Amino acid sequence: xxxxxxxxxxxILDSPLAVNTGEWNALLxxxxxxxxxxxxxxxxxxxxxxxxxxxxxxxxxxxxxxTLWQGDTLVGACALYLKAHSYGEYVFDWAWANAYAQNGLxxxxxxxxxxxxxxxxxxRLLARDHAERxxxxxxxxxxxxxxxxxxxxxxxxxxxxVKACEDAGLMLRHTVQFHWTNSxxxxxxxxxxxxxxxxxRQSRFHGPDLQGVAAPTLAAAHSALPPESEFLLPPLxxxxxxxxxxxxxxxxxxxxxxxxxxxxxLSQEKRKKIRQERRKVRDAGITFRWSLGPQISSADxxxxxxxxxxxxLEHGNAPYLSRDFxxxxxxxxxxxxxxxxxxxxxxxxxxxxxxxSARPDCAIGxxxxxxxxxxxxxxxxxxxxxxxxxxxxxxxxxxxxxLHFEACYYQPIEWCIAHGFQSFEGGAQGEHKMARALLxxxxxxxxxxxxxxxxxxxxxxLEREGAGIxxxxxxxxxxxxxxxxxxxPPTNPTIPS
Numbered sequence: 036x037x038x039x040x041x042x043x044x045x046x047i048l049d050s051p052l053a054v055n056t057g058e059w060n061a062l063l064x065x066x067x068x069x070x071x072x073x074x075x076x077x078x079x080x081x082x083x084x085x086x087x088x089x090x091x092x093x094x095x096x097x098x099x100x101x102t103l104w105q106g107d108t109l110v111g112a113c114a115l116y117l118k119a120h121s122y123g124e125y126v127f128d129w130a131w132a133n134a135y136a137q138n139g140l141x142x143x144x145x146x147x148x149x150x151x152x153x154x155x156x157x158x159r160l161l162a163r164d165h166a167e168r169x170x171x172x173x174x175x176x177x178x179x180x181x182x183x184x185x186x187x188x189x190x191x192x193x194x195x196x197v198k199a200c201e202d203a204g205l206m207l208r209h210t211v212q213f214h215w216t217n218s219x220x221x222x223x224x225x226x227x228x229x230x231x232x233x234x235x236r237q238s239r240f241h242g243p244d245l246q247g248v249a250a251p252t253l254a255a256a257h258s259a260l261p262p263e264s265e266f267l268l269p270p271l272x273x274x275x276x277x278x279x280x281x282x283x284x285x286x287x288x289x290x291x292x293x294x295x296x297x298x299x300x301l302s303q304e305k306r307k308k309i310r311q312e313r314r315k316v317r318d319a320g321i322t323f324r325w326s327l328g329p330q331i332s333s334a335d336x337x338x339x340x341x342x343x344x345x346x347x348l349e350h351g352n353a354p355y356l357s358r359d360f361x362x363x364x365x366x367x368x369x370x371x372x373x374x375x376x377x378x379x380x381x382x383x384x385x386x387x388x389x390x391x392s393a394r395p396d397c398a399i400g401x402x403x404x405x406x407x408x409x410x411x412x413x414x415x416x417x418x419x420x421x422x423x424x425x426x427x428x429x430x431x432x433x434x435x436x437x438l439h440f441e442a443c444y445y446q447p448i449e450w451c452i453a454h455g456f457q458s459f460e461g462g463a464q465g466e467h468k469m470a471r472a473l474l475x476x477x478x479x480x481x482x483x484x485x486x487x488x489x490x491x492x493x494x495x496x497l498e499r500e501g502a503g504i505x506x507x508x509x510x511x512x513x514x515x516x517x518x519x520x521x522x523x524p525p526t527n528p529t530i531p532s
């Protein structure tokens with residue numbers, strides 16, 4: 036596929052292994068002002084999903100990586116998959132698929148631009164600038180139309196991706212996640228720009244140099260969709276703006292000095308609850324140790340996978356990711372992983388695996404239930420600032436009250452404070468995270484549907500769902516776990532005459 040006016044060429048590749056690692060990662064680095072690579076969009080991560088058999092045709096993820104070239108230079112790319120189901124996505128469209136089936140239409144295969152099994156917001160449409168990102172979106176829609184696919188979905192997109200998709204007429208959909216920020220100033224529930232959702236809309240654009248063929252009208256298309264209550268506010272899965280902190284009145288923008296410093300910004304009720312939960316773990320005789328990057332031993336990787344696999348099996352499911360996938364993580368991008376291991380009397384009983392956006396230069400740590408690092412980073416060390424940790428996987432071989440909260444929230448948060456990390460993303464779903472000071476953030480996905488009648492029906496649904504999300508966020512804001520800001524009176528009040 037070629038864009039004649041600008042001499043751009045689109046190439047569709049059937050494997051991430053067909054893309055040069057250096058070229059992909061160089062393009063990814065340009066998506067961040069400071070060049071930090073999102074670990075889940077690294078070529079090594081996507082290639083490992085494929086090579087390990089975790090995301091392949093056999094598991095319902097058929098790769099069709101879309102690349103945009105100008106001469107011999109890779110100027111745009113995205114990880115696209117043809118999906119035969121909707122598992123492992125965390126933006127729920129099962130009801131849409133059911134509505135298609137009720138009308139005798141095929142919803143699958145559909146096109147999905149996403150990181151398999153990974154609901155982490157970030158750049159999805161890699162490009163050097165907005166113009167080339169717009170070309171990439173146009174090419175995606177044109178290719179999906181040409182292949183007669185039902186739809187295109189761009190999940191957990193970054194702000195630049197959202198703008199390009201919205202400009203191309205794709206419909207926007209919002210979900211809610213819970214993130215922690217290392218600053219008392221970030222105590223408000225709604226992120227900057229996180230208020231009202233943009234109106235969902237879809238143009239009749241079908242891509243460059245292609246004539247869209249109208250699908251037959253379905254008189255019952257809208258009525259076939261389940262009622263709003265059936266998928267308004269589904270199980271909870273923001274766009275990270277990356278901007279500087281703007282302190283709210285009465286709060287400092289400085290990072291927390293310690294976990295206790297962080298606790299003192301919470302309401303008394305929440306502070307007491309967290310201390311009680313941590314005490315239960317400590318009184319059970321549980322200690323923690325952490326390892327970062329190459330310091331994670333092969334034995335610890337093996338133990339982690341035992342925990343991870345057991346958690347899935349206990350819920351009656353096979354794990355999405357194979358042991359071979361994590362073996363590849365150990366060898367190809369160890370610097371992006373932080374492992375916490377819980378021990379009882381020296382025996383490992385649980386673990387949580389955290390991704391980090393860049394590799395901090397610190398050694399292996401030994402910490403107890405109070406999470407005091409053996410050699411904590413100094414406050415003046417800037418190598419950690421602006422970085423993000425991502426809660427990803429956990430599992431346990433023994434049951435201890437509140438161990439999940441300690442391993443998955445309190446240990447990572449205290450580690451982030453000790454090492455100057457800017458934020459910790461707790462992953463999809465879980466309103467209970469708010470009680471642990473992870474605040475709601477609105478995430479955005481973009482959607483294109485080929486069938487005009489279904490597009491119209493889903494557009495109306497998304498408008499209602501978006502209003503529901505806004506009301507939900509407003510309700511969460513009223514339930515903030517943080518103390519109310521202390522508003523200082525003006526020093527020279529004006530007294531009316």
